[in-house]
Amino acid sequence: MAGIPKITFSNGYKMPALGLGTYKSQLGDVKRAVKDAIDLGYRHIDTAFFYGNEKEIGEAIRDKIEDSSVTREDLFITTKLWNNFHKEEYIVPACKQSLANLGLDYVDLFLVHWPFAFK
Template identity: 60%
Template sequence: MENIEPDNAQVAQLVRDAIDLGYRHFDTAQIYRSEPGVGKGIRDKIESGDVKREDIFVTTKLWRNAHGTDDVVPSLRSSLQELGLDYVDLFLIHWPTAFQSGPNQFPKDEVGKFQYASIDYLDTWKIEVHPYLSNSKLVAFCKSHDITVMAYSPLGGFKWRNGETEGPSIFNDSTIQAIARKYEKSPAQIALRFQLQRGVAVCPKSSKKHRIAENINVFDFTLGPEDMNRLLACDRNYRLNAEFPDHPFYPFHENF
């Protein structure tokens, strides 16, 4: 499990491009190492007068080794310093499974086993939602309690195993491709529109300007009820991110 250092100059440029295209919510995290680039792009557009800070919604996240009571505030302050911002709009718990507190973000014991922390809580984090994991029961529960759901990995993706990718891609799905042809849109646009019509906010990731432009161009069409049902039927309960199932507070054993 290695951290890939991003090119934060490129990240800053992508953020500037995204603001020009109309994006106003930017998602980053300590573990992504992209906070400096995200912050730089936002600050540049504020300084140029194109946007105000209050126009931008910034999310960053607390990593697993800082769930302890004494660790949270210092971790947030570190993120603010990396971003070069006075505040963030949302500070999420990145994952519900905590690691041992300390400077090591992936602490292991002498035999290479991850060192967990017995920290349990009820709080809020984004949930994985895409056509192969509709998470309908959890989405319905949240709606019934007036909780807004934000989907991470709304375009699906691959599972990573020892540096290799595995698993199905929604972009190759025949149903999604057929619906994309019908509406003259890309499979990605269909996947994003699907979530928006379910009342689920989306947080797609891209490192290409033309894809960033494509991903925001989803408000000029509406999927019909039949196509929404066809997309719901794509559900395979296929979870991309379900690490550390032996953690004492692993949440995905629950029937949600």
């Protein structure tokens, strides 16, 4: 999948325009899907706390880094803040939870999943 166009953010960071979405990916299947996607050349993986699959996705990413298929810097990982964590005091802990779930030191993009909050 060489030659996938990249979107350049105003800060100069680049994001592959094509990524693997993992919504509704079944536990037990998503790890294989992420590994296969990386083997096929995908470098952008999109997940979210709400999907309930961050841990398995993180395992797949770490496996591909460990087997030298990619480096962490080769990948662009997106995850999202869920609607019941919009209060200011919940944002950082929610991000840290996603990082712990993924087993990563950082994500490349942390989005608000939906523009309105749940109580």
